[in-house]
Amino acid sequence: MDLLDVVKGPWPWYVAGPLIGLSVPLLLWLGNKPFGISSSLRHICAAGFPSGIPYFSYNWKKEIWNLFFVSGVLLGGWIAAVFLSDPDQLKLAAPTREALSALGIRDFSGLLPGDLFSLEYVFSLKGLIFFIFGGFLVGFGTRYAGGCTSGHSIFGLSNLQWPSLVATLSFMAGGFLCTHLILPALLRWVM
Amino acid sequence: MSFQNDKYAVSDEFSAETSGESSRVRFRPNIRFLLAGAWFGVLLVKAEVISWFRIQEMFRLDSFHMYGVIGAAVAVGAVSVWLIRRFNGKTISGEAIRLESRRFDKGKIYGGLIFGIGWAITGACPGPIYAQIGYGYYSGIVTLAAAVAGAWVYGYYRSRLPH
Numbered sequence: 001m002d003l004l005d006v007v008k009g010p011w012p013w014y015v016a017g018p019l020i021g022l023s024v025p026l027l028l029w030l031g032n033k034p035f036g037i038s039s040s041l042r043h044i045c046a047a048g049f050p051s052g053i054p055y056f057s058y059n060w061k062k063e064i065w066n067l068f069f070v071s072g073v074l075l076g077g078w079i080a081a082v083f084l085s086d087p088d089q090l091k092l093a094a095p096t097r098e099a100l101s102a103l104g105i106r107d108f109s110g111l112l113p114g115d116l117f118s119l120e121y122v123f124s125l126k127g128l129i130f131f132i133f134g135g136f137l138v139g140f141g142t143r144y145a146g147g148c149t150s151g152h153s154i155f156g157l158s159n160l161q162w163p164s165l166v167a168t169l170s171f172m173a174g175g176f177l178c179t180h181l182i183l184p185a186l187l188r189w190v191m
Numbered sequence: 192m193s194f195q196n197d198k199y200a201v202s203d204e205f206s207a208e209t210s211g212e213s214s215r216v217r218f219r220p221n222i223r224f225l226l227a228g229a230w231f232g233v234l235l236v237k238a239e240v241i242s243w244f245r246i247q248e249m250f251r252l253d254s255f256h257m258y259g260v261i262g263a264a265v266a267v268g269a270v271s272v273w274l275i276r277r278f279n280g281k282t283i284s285g286e287a288i289r290l291e292s293r294r295f296d297k298g299k300i301y302g303g304l305i306f307g308i309g310w311a312i313t314g315a316c317p318g319p320i321y322a323q324i325g326y327g328y329y330s331g332i333v334t335l336a337a338a339v340a341g342a343w344v345y346g347y348y349r350s351r352l353p354h
Contacts, residue, residue: 007237013256016238017263023231025271028280028288030223035268037317041342046205055346058205061216068221069228070321076232077241077325084237092244093253100247111242112314112323117330127333130312135320135334137309139341142317144302144352146293149316152303153261156293158268163295167303174307179250183311 008084010091023150024158033065036151038142040070103184104191115191126190145170235322243314250311296354302345309341 027033044067046060089109097108107114121127142148145167147156153171156164238260239245249257272290274280280288310316313334315323320338323331345352 010239011234011237013238013259014263016234016240017260018267020231020234020238020260021264021267022271023227023234023264024268025275025280026227027224028275028290029282030227031284032282032286032289033224034291037321038342041317041339042346044339045343045346049343051343051347053343053346053349055349056343060205063205064216065221065224068224069231070318072225072228072230073232073235073318073321074228074325075225076229076234077236077322078232078327079229079325080233080236080322081326084233090239090242090244093248093251096244096248096251096253099251100244108244110328111236111239111244111326112328112330113243117243117328119329119333122330122333127330131330131333132337134309134312135337136341136344137305138313138315138317138320138334139309139338139343140345141302141304141306141309141341142338143342143345144298145306146296146298146302148306148318149261149310150318152293152299154264154268157265158272159290159292160269160272161293163293163299166295167299170300170303171307171310174304174309175246175250175311176307177304178308178311179247182308186312 008086009088010086021154021158024155027069031065033069034151035155036066036147037070037073038139038148038151039063040066041139042143043067103187105187129186129190141174231318232322232325235319236326241315241319241322241326241328246310246314298352298354301353 024035027035042056043060043063046056046058047067050056090111092108100113105113105115116126116130122131138148145152147164147167149171152164152167157168235241240257240260245254245257248254275288276290282288306316313320315331315334317338320331320335324335
């Protein structure tokens with residue numbers, strides 16, 4: 001077995017998790033930067049459409065490192081796709097697969113189900129719900145909470161901030177609620 | 192209005208100051224953040240955190256994977272932060288590392304619940320949205336645009352929302 005084959009496979013949690021955690025000291029070391037992604041959404045608004053809104057009236061250029069960081073995340077996704085793509089199909093837990101099949105998901109070949117996240121659905125009900133409505137909630141919610149999984153759940157918890165623990169528990173509560181009560185209805189509606 | 196803005200300045204970590212060299216965007220000093228981001232993006236893909244299916248597994252309690260990823264990341268992050276505090280860590284340029292604390296407001300709960308719902312629908316938190324686009328899932332471009340719109344609408348209604 002070739003080393004590259006091992007690297008191309010999915011990385012187990014005990015390898016990827018600690019490496020993701022090292023992003024926290026890495027960004028502090030590189031320039032005293034707090035690990036976090038969702039503030040980039042605010043910077044994009046501040047740079048592009050501040051519209052005189054106080055929340056967007058600050059010198060976003062001082063926070064440009066964050067836009068470089070998220071551009072890097074995009075680049076990293078490309079690097080992983082081109083050089084490190086897994087030749088095998090994602091191994092999904094059987095109960096999840098059965099539950100999603102029962103809700104009408106048929107395409108289990110990629111990292112995202114093609115029957116929901118294909119670009120051709122942008123202007124359909126699927127796109128409206130799964131890209132636009134879902135994305136809107138992600139942007140609105142993370143800014144309302146002052147952070148996302150990286151800023152609160154990883155950096156905030158690492159720094160023992162109890163407000164970040166409240167935020168993380170709320171993320172999880174919203175996710176459980178949606179997965180078990182809202183998503184089945186949405187899937188039945190669009191499929 | 193200004194009183195309200197002061198009140199909600201809890202997480203307003205960004206200053207309005209526009210003078211000096213910081214008002215110019217410089218490329219070279221920021222390349223290191225681009226590279227750090229690229230490494231993080233590779234990790235998100237290889238840990239399959241960008242997968243809608245993995246997020247479903249997590250919220251259906253059918254796999255330990257995502258709990259392991261986030262738990263191990265927090266453990267390593269917490270040890271790192273403890274070491275930085277214990278040994279007065281310095282940045283690459285010799286500056287003392289500052290760790291700011293988070294103030295609580297009810298937005299952590301309301302916003303958190305809203306984000307959680309969006310997370311389960313899109314299968315992506317903000318980091319994975321960027322990584323999905325790079326990976327070739329171009330639906331992420333629409334998701335990102337919608338997330339920016341969501342952030343804007345939050346900014347617009349901020350002073351009228353409970354915090």
